[in-house]
Amino acid sequence: MPDSRVTMGPGRHYATKSRRQTPIRTPGGKLVSQTITKKTKGPKCADCKNSLAGIQHLKKSAYKNLKKRERTVSRAYGGAVCAGCVKQRIIRAFLLEEQKAVKKLLAERNAKK
Numbered sequence: 096m097p098d099s100r101v102t103m104g105p106g107r108h109y110a111t112k113s114r115r116q117t118p119i120r121t122p123g124g125k126l127v128s129q130t131i132t133k134k135t136k137g138p139k140c141a142d143c144k145n146s147l148a149g150i151q152h153l154k155k156s157a158y159k160n161l162k163k164r165e166r167t168v169s170r171a172y173g174g175a176v177c178a179g180c181v182k183q184r185i186i187r188a189f190l191l192e193e194q195k196a197v198k199k200l201l202a203e204r205n206a207k208k
């Protein structure tokens with residue numbers, strides 16, 4: 096019968112929310128305690144406050160160890176604003192420019208008359 100005793104890790108042994116542990120069996124057949132890290136909510140869109148797709152939900156300090164392509168999305172405002180909000184910004188800017196062009200054209204037509 097294999098040994099069912101768990102070898103605890105180093106440090107404090109208070110059962111806090113940030114120090115949850117689960118027993119893991121090693122290839123050598125020994126049960127060791129593995130610390131489970133807390134899940135985070137992840138980055139949010141600056142405009143609509145929804146969770147950003149394509150970016151891992153990690154602690155702030157863990158992002159520095161990731162590659163740049165894992166921290167952002169290759170798009171304008173990637174990693175800060177979601178795709179839908181970027182699309183809205185582009186459409187809004189285009190419509191404003193169109194409105195200015197129409198105003199200018201109407202002003203020229205009125206000046207001719």
